[in-house]
Amino acid sequence: MKKTLLAGLAVVMLAPLVAQASCDTVKADITQKIVANGLPESGFKLDIVPNDQADQAGGQVVGHCGNDSQKIIYTKTAGAGDESNSSPKTGTSQDSN
Structure with missing residues (x-):
């Protein structure tokens, strides 16, 4: 019984760390996509x-x-x-008509 309680408590305590790690991963992926579109990393910031x-x-x-x-x-x-x-170009000249 005590082992189950301790295991459950450990999961609850570590969940925010896992969530933050996944947020950092998503943020890094988005950064890579923006940089790949031609904007230097010094030209923007991402906040969680x-x-x-x-x-x-x-x-x-x-x-x-x-x-x-x-x-x-x-x-x-x-x-x-x-x-x-500073921003990727999308669409065509026909979009403005």
Whole structure:
């Protein structure tokens, strides 16, 4: 009985660490995708915030993690450089008509 209780307690204590590790993994994956689209890593930042603080973070939600309890927020930094490279181009010229 005591072993079961201790094992359950250990799982509950370690769950936030596992969730944070998965958030860091998701954040790293998103960073790689943004850099692959041509924006240098110094041109943006990604923050992991609780869901209830996502609206106050002042950026765009680009992912979620931690069993959907946290959001990953993208914000462009002041040193982003050339505006033409700061966001990937999508669509065609026909989209503007």
